[in-house]
Amino acid sequence: STRGARMVHELVLTALDGGKPPKSGEMNILINVLDVNDNAPVFSKDVYSVELYENVPIGKTILQVNATDLDEGHNGEVVYSFSNSVNRELFKLFEINPSTGEIIVKGPIDYEHKDKYEIEIQASDKGLAPLTTEKNVDIKIIDVNDNAPEIEVTSFSSSIPEDSRPGTTVALISVNDMDSGLNGKVICTLSEDVPFMLSPSVQEKMYSLVTKYSLDREKQSQYSLTIIAKDSGQPPLSSDNSINVFVSDVNDNSPQFSVNPYTIYVAEGNKPGTSVFSVKAFDIDENENAFISYDILRPQSGNKQMSYFSINSENGDILPSIWPEMDCQYIVENAILN
Template identity: 75%
Template structure:
């Protein structure tokens, strides 16, 4: 009986020793990972096979051992952007890279690569910055925008115009707008941060419908390339008769908190505007402003009669945690007048993403005389949620 207890005790001690060994391995591994990291840069759209950098040389690795140690990039991507050659330790482009596809309009496009060697295990992180080139022109969603403006409007009244989109980022995105020369209107540009620059048409001279019933303008968007690329939209201004009161929103600031994953149909907020005119000129209808990003129309809806904004699509905190949406109130006059107000929606994070565990194993078995520090596996954990 005593012999059986001794055997059980020895087994327990061996299990404790294994647990201690794994802890030491992870500690050593984390130190190695943190101590080996380099960074390169490469332009988008370069040809397959373009050299990014000599990883082996920059890390001081013996390139004659790379093949035996199975030097490679660890990636879950079935069609990776880069590969490393085991013969020379050089990092190459695997296929043409479209920066706008990989990083959208992020100011900096960094691709993190995890490279490993076996026996003994070494992990080196390589960061590759994909540099933007000016390969897209600004474009407008439509070829023409029609505005109906009452002849009674005073100089200084502002009308938002459709803004252009350019998939390129940074200085190659839309940088400025120009308006064709005319006597009645001038152009202002409002910087909306990550939503881009918004052109605004400003009346600078009183309109006279009897003198000119319409005005034809050209709005040009230019990016920051040298030379810049550009795109145009025709602006048609129809001058209509008097409707002299615009709707007025009853609240100065609209701000609301909304849980992510809120069900479709959930009420976000209800806006309200009044118009002191009578008849159709005093009837208010609500809509999203023409400057609202079109992808937001897939997430939110607004009732034109009540001004109630509701959830239309999936609200994901991890994709975006704040929205600023321009709501427009218009009357039903022959020459509709409009007012706009921003609605700020702050998305509340919920714990809707489980941690993801990635295990890269490099040994099927471990000799019983393995020394402390022998690497067994690489374990990494990631959770897309924020905070706790």
């Protein structure tokens, strides 16, 4: 007899004698079929799967499994657990309620660490020789935009000559976002209107910081550039990195006199070697490119009066070498400045 089909059997026992007519008697027999643990628990579903966003709160129930057992008493009571084959690391992330079959988040879930889990669970009865059924639970982790882009500046030239051609590379920029899909798609921009631009590289997530047009140190000698990296998640996350680029000088400016031409009035009677006038010039370049020395341009023929004078190459003082015998007027122009 199968107890699962019928637990009680009622029989009628009849006894007949040999007389004519025969006499008979009856007895009712009631048979109770005692249970033995011959049925394993059966899960209600063939497949258990769930999608779970990363960073889900700890303590959240993500799924409930259910199994039944046709036996009775302890033989039909079901308890749930992870099977012995489950990686011990999963015990830090998930737990299962042994009575209800609820699978609960126990630790932080990070898509970037792992994007799916397969957990083998088991339902066991409480018989003296427990029967167990195993089932897989598939958990797919969905990415959340929880990582801001990272910016790395490499091959950086902090100084660039002002005569650099447009397209000259100043630095290489690499960006990385640990998220996936649109959450990990990054766009790089410069925050200011500057004579530089970011040129995408053939390599993914790489940019070249290049000059956009000609530079002029005399107009601006330093640029503070802010590189902004923003992903395409909703809402987007961004980060920035600031670098300073210095424009180095080239000798691209000629010296200029403060007045040109100079008109000098020289009175007679002064001693040779005495300064009669001083000219001044300036150069908007810097350092050696701005160092000025003075000289008098002496024509090969013509104005012999220029031979009457010499000039201090360092400070521009004009000195007579032969003093004129009368008051004279001289016009000084086109002096040579080095």
